[in-house]
Amino acid sequence: NGSNNGPFAAVFTNYPLFLAVAQVFEDTGVRAYKGQAGEPALMANNDVLTAALNIHSVEARHASHIRQMRKANGGLVPAGVDVKPWITLKQSGIDSAAVQPSYDGEEVTTQATIQIVNINSQTISANAASEAFDEPLTMTQVLAIVDPFIV
Numbered sequence: 001n002g003s004n005n006g007p008f009a010a011v012f013t014n015y016p017l018f019l020a021v022a023q024v025f026e027d028t029g030v031r032a033y034k035g036q037a038g039e040p041a042l043m044a045n046n047d048v049l050t051a052a053l054n055i056h057s058v059e060a061r062h063a064s065h066i067r068q069m070r071k072a073n074g075g076l077v078p079a080g081v082d083v084k085p086w087i088t089l090k091q092s093g094i095d096s097a098a099v100q101p102s103y104d105g106e107e108v109t110t111q112a113t114i115q116i117v118n119i120n121s122q123t124i125s126a127n128a129a130s131e132a133f134d135e136p137l138t139m140t141q142v143l144a145i146v147d148p149f150i151v
Helices: 015-036 046-073 097-102 126-131 139-149
Strands: none
Touching (some): 015 046, 015 139
16 A cells, blocks of 8 residues: 555566566456446436446456466466456466456356356356356455555
8 A cells, every 4th residue: 555565566577476466456347347337327417427437337348358368378377277357256367366356256156046057957067157247346356456556
């Protein structure tokens, strides 16, 4: 929190770390915008809602592209982890526990109270079910996630 000695202190001199931090910011942004999309203030103003949802989709495209860049670079990826363009379960694909709050909750395999795993007798794994949707974050969760980065 402004001390320049945290787990990401070398972000501007270490390219793999830069990409990892960028991924966390973009993934968090996707979930943050989704978490606010249903708020009455947004729902009541179509222009603001449209802008917020457009930003949400841009965050998702950025997150996917950064993940592809990380996979190509290979840095800060734990051994045996295949970085995909999307989140699987609550795996960040980043070798740092400090980023985990951005991914907690992504292991959900139900949507609108419907279990997606093996739905309608289809073979759908928990991994695939969790990859299909991004879970929303509340404002409180987002503020807790970004607090270590605020100077």
